[in-house]
Amino acid sequence: xxxxxxxxxxxxxxxxxxxxxxxxxxxxxxxxxxxxxxxTTWNVVPNEKDAIGGMMYDPxxxxxxxxVYRRYSAHWRKPIANAPRSxxxxxxxxxxxxxxxxxxxxxxxxxxxxTLRHDPHSMHFHGVFYRPSSDGAYVPGFSGxxxxxxxxxxxxxxxxxxxxxxxxWPYHDHSxxxxxxxxxxxYGELSIFRKHEKPPDREFVVxxxxxxxxxxxxGRAFVGNTxxxxxxxxxxxxxxxxxxxxxxxxxxxxxxxxxxxxxxxQDTKTVGPAESFRVQWREDNPGTWLYHCHVEQHMMDGxxxxxxxxx
Amino acid sequence: MIxxxxxxxxxxxxxxxxxxxxxxxxxxxxxxxxxxxPMQVSVLAGDTVAWQNQSLRTHTVTSRDGSFSSPRxxxxxxxxxxxxxxxxxxxxxxIHPFMTGEVDVxxxxxxxxxDPVSRGxxxxxxxxxxxxxxxxxxxxxxxxxxxxVATAAVDGTGAFRATMPAIATTRYRAVAAAxxxxxxxxIVMDRNLTVRASRRGHKALVRVQVSPRDPGxxxxxxxxxxxxxxxxxxxxRKLDASSRAVFLAPAGVRARAVLTxxxxxxPVVTSKALRLPRRRH
Numbered sequence: 001x002x003x004x005x006x007x008x009x010x011x012x013x014x015x016x017x018x019x020x021x022x023x024x025x026x027x028x029x030x031x032x033x034x035x036x037x038x039x040t041t042w043n044v045v046p047n048e049k050d051a052i053g054g055m056m057y058d059p060x061x062x063x064x065x066x067x068v069y070r071r072y073s074a075h076w077r078k079p080i081a082n083a084p085r086s087x088x089x090x091x092x093x094x095x096x097x098x099x100x101x102x103x104x105x106x107x108x109x110x111x112x113x114x115t116l117r118h119d120p121h122s123m124h125f126h127g128v129f130y131r132p133s134s135d136g137a138y139v140p141g142f143s144g145x146x147x148x149x150x151x152x153x154x155x156x157x158x159x160x161x162x163x164x165x166x167x168x169w170p171y172h173d174h175s176x177x178x179x180x181x182x183x184x185x186x187y188g189e190l191s192i193f194r195k196h197e198k199p200p201d202r203e204f205v206v207x208x209x210x211x212x213x214x215x216x217x218x219g220r221a222f223v224g225n226t227x228x229x230x231x232x233x234x235x236x237x238x239x240x241x242x243x244x245x246x247x248x249x250x251x252x253x254x255x256x257x258x259x260x261x262x263x264x265x266q267d268t269k270t271v272g273p274a275e276s277f278r279v280q281w282r283e284d285n286p287g288t289w290l291y292h293c294h295v296e297q298h299m300m301d302g303x304x305x306x307x308x309x310x311x
Numbered sequence: 312m313i314x315x316x317x318x319x320x321x322x323x324x325x326x327x328x329x330x331x332x333x334x335x336x337x338x339x340x341x342x343x344x345x346x347x348x349p350m351q352v353s354v355l356a357g358d359t360v361a362w363q364n365q366s367l368r369t370h371t372v373t374s375r376d377g378s379f380s381s382p383r384x385x386x387x388x389x390x391x392x393x394x395x396x397x398x399x400x401x402x403x404x405x406i407h408p409f410m411t412g413e414v415d416v417x418x419x420x421x422x423x424x425x426d427p428v429s430r431g432x433x434x435x436x437x438x439x440x441x442x443x444x445x446x447x448x449x450x451x452x453x454x455x456x457x458x459x460v461a462t463a464a465v466d467g468t469g470a471f472r473a474t475m476p477a478i479a480t481t482r483y484r485a486v487a488a489a490x491x492x493x494x495x496x497x498i499v500m501d502r503n504l505t506v507r508a509s510r511r512g513h514k515a516l517v518r519v520q521v522s523p524r525d526p527g528x529x530x531x532x533x534x535x536x537x538x539x540x541x542x543x544x545x546x547x548r549k550l551d552a553s554s555r556a557v558f559l560a561p562a563g564v565r566a567r568a569v570l571t572x573x574x575x576x577x578p579v580v581t582s583k584a585l586r587l588p589r590r591r592h
Binding site for chain 1: 367544
């Protein structure tokens with residue numbers, strides 16, 4: 001109920017801002033995103049090898065057609081980058097990195113362009129406030145079109161980054177085709193900063209999932225294929241760590257520690273299905289480092305990458 | 312893990328009492344923490360599939376149709392099953408039901424070259440037939456349906472072999488009274504890639520020409536990157552009406568171009584690597 005109240009209050013503030021022209025210093029910002037579910041052909045291991053394990057892979061084992069979230073310019077005119085190259089290495093898994101600040105409204109216009117499987121799709125967001133019509137979760141007899149957007153159709157999800165929304169959150173397909181879609185990479189990240197928070201100099205997205213039989217980071221497996229994250233000494237870096245699926249992962253970065261709950265230093269932190277967290281530090285240790293899931297089998301199956309810090 | 316557990320064939324003829332004219336093989340499937348690898352295997356009727364758990368988790372190998380089921384397998388625990396009749400056998404792990412796999416059993420198996428072969432060269436197909444087969448027909452389909460192209464005699468161990476000229480990319484299968492083998496696609500590399508590079512300001516201009524012409528074909532520019540542990544795709548272009556594509560690339564690095572299938576990933580022909588010109592100082 002409190003959330004609902006704050007939502008109407010914010011709406012009222014917005015109205016006052018329009019009509020009282022400047023009487024209210026700061027109205028809420030609306031951030032608009034255009035997203036589509038589109039077919040693509042994805043390669044989990046573009047360099048065709050597990051360089052550390054000394055194992056070669058044939059494209060026949062690593063290339064597959066799938067459906068992903070793709071960011072578009074207004075009215076789905078043309079596809080644009082899902083995230084800055086520094087955040088995800090320029091791929092289309094995960095989907096668009098959606099940013100907001102506490103207090104912002106987030107409007108996501110979604111179009112189902114699945115010409116591969118012709119399945120219904122949806123977007124279901126964690127961490128933010130919304131009405132049931134923006135839930136995107138299929139329940140026969142209860143949910144509406146938001147949860148079952150048919151190929152060629154559109155839906156607009158209206159979200160509010162509430163007071164308790166600061167952090168990183170996953171979003172994903174929750175339509176009737178959810179299980180197939182999640183296995184194929186139909187998910188992404190919402191990154192919400194506090195109202196007056198200074199954004200970090202670098203934001204890295206580490207989305208752990210099992211994809212096409214491999215353990216992947218951002219849809220890629222093994223060093224060189226997974227994102228190469230880069231920073232300079234002195235920069236404040238933020239790692240956004242998320243996972244979906246059936247496994248727990250332990251996020252670990254070599255040569256670095258961060259302060260965890262209760263002020264306790266950590267260099268490894270567990271994340272389970274649909275959980276997420278962010279950690280930050282001021283970079284002070286140049287070199288080429290590894291980041292990986294410390295579940296040994298997951299690391300050997302591909303959940304490992306390079307972090308390069310220059311002076 | 313996938314890939315590490317590639318199907319390996321271990322001939323066990325002589326070790327088992329088998330009907331004359333057939334040597335049974337064993338296909339190995341690994342079980343990792345969360346998957347069977349490979350998830351699908353094709354075997355000959357009479358062959359055995361052996362599973363081994365390579366993870367710390369306990370798993371089972373249980374068929375959907377109830378025809379076989381392993382006990383609970385701990386680390387290094389193994390289980391095998393002989394498949395005597397052709398058909399599709401789906402299985403899963405009872406403890407982790409999202410782990411699924413499939414054994415496809417055929418009366419005939421056929422193998423062809425994995426890498427593309429050059430036009431004008433030879434294609435050698437090898438296979439195995441189930442007991443009691445004396446001859447198989449090799450059929451080919453280059454786009455207009457299957458036609459007979461060769462007859463191969465089956466030897467005492469159940470093996471057969473056929474060689475034919477490589478003319479164009481073709482699907483092959485082997486056929487006998489008992490049925491057909493799975494299809495084998497042989498990619499015939501009938502195109503050449505010519506790559507030339509010149510300086511363009513601080514960058515290098517890379518021109519790719521494909522002959523014979525292949526307008527609309529997909530060419531990927533790859534750069535050799537130490538941090539990528541090999542060749543890494545940096546740009547993808549469609550060949551224009553003159554079968555050419557142009558890329559801008561960093562100066563001074565090693566580059567090569569790859570003509571791919573329409574998926575933009577699977578290589579058909581790879582050019583020679585060249586060092587892009589360095590920037591002038």
